[in-house]
Amino acid sequence: MVPRRRARRPWYRTRVFRLTRTAVLAVVLVTVGVRCGGHDAPVAPARAGEAASDGAPADPAPGGGAGERGRTPGRKASERPEPPPRPLPRSPATTLRVPSLGIEAPIVPLRLGPGRHLGTPPLDKPKLVGWYAGGPSPGERGTAVAVGHRDTKTGPAVFAGLARVPRGARIEARRADGRTAVYTVDRVRVFDKATFPDKEVYGPSKRPELRVLTCGGLFRRATGYTSNVVVFAHLTATR
Secondary structure, three states, rough: OOOOOOOOOOOOHOHHHHHHOOOOOEEEEEEEEEEEEOOOOOOOOOOOOOOOOOOOOOOOOOOOOOOOOOOOOOOOOOOOOOOOOOOOOOOOOOEEEHHHEEEEEEEEEEOOOHHHHHHOOOOOOOOEEEEEEOOOOOOEEEEEEEEEEEEEEOOOOOOOOHHHOOOOEHHHHEOOOOOOOEEEEEEEEEEOOOOOHHHHHHOOOOOOOEEEEEEEEEEEOOOOOOOOOEEEEEEEEEO
């Protein structure tokens, strides 16, 4: 009796194909850098503005988890937290407000330039905020990115005090359609540019989120600022 020949696996189910596909996806990830504060020191490569989710957990709301232990003080056990607002459809950003810092600034769209670095507002207009046009618009699902100068040669710029924004503060982004997306600050971090956590800052999200960046750390004449200030916020209201 002649033994039956074992069927060969389809090419798309082989281990070599799976490994090759993983390597290709890693290379194809969009790389974005930010040149901020009027200097040439870029933020490390990053994924920015993706609306799809990779299952990364969202930032927990202040007060902890569900149940008696995680309940906000003063809230009755029968009370339920308000549901999150529905994401908004796409509409360009026009104005950014941070009431706690006294910021109300016009927004200009930003795109990727040479070397896939995200541009910044013009140096001769330090009070402008830039919004990455290739990512989500205000209130849209995903991780939106806004950047601004900390200072220029003429003095402090729009985000000079960004590192002082308190947790729980509001960031309001007005849209071209007249609606406003209201984000609440979850946390503020300062990251060294040499070890910038790309995925943590720019990674995709299931809900509408916002990252606001400027320069931070020490200033060196030859290389610019050593760090980046990053504000993490999520959508809590629309109007």
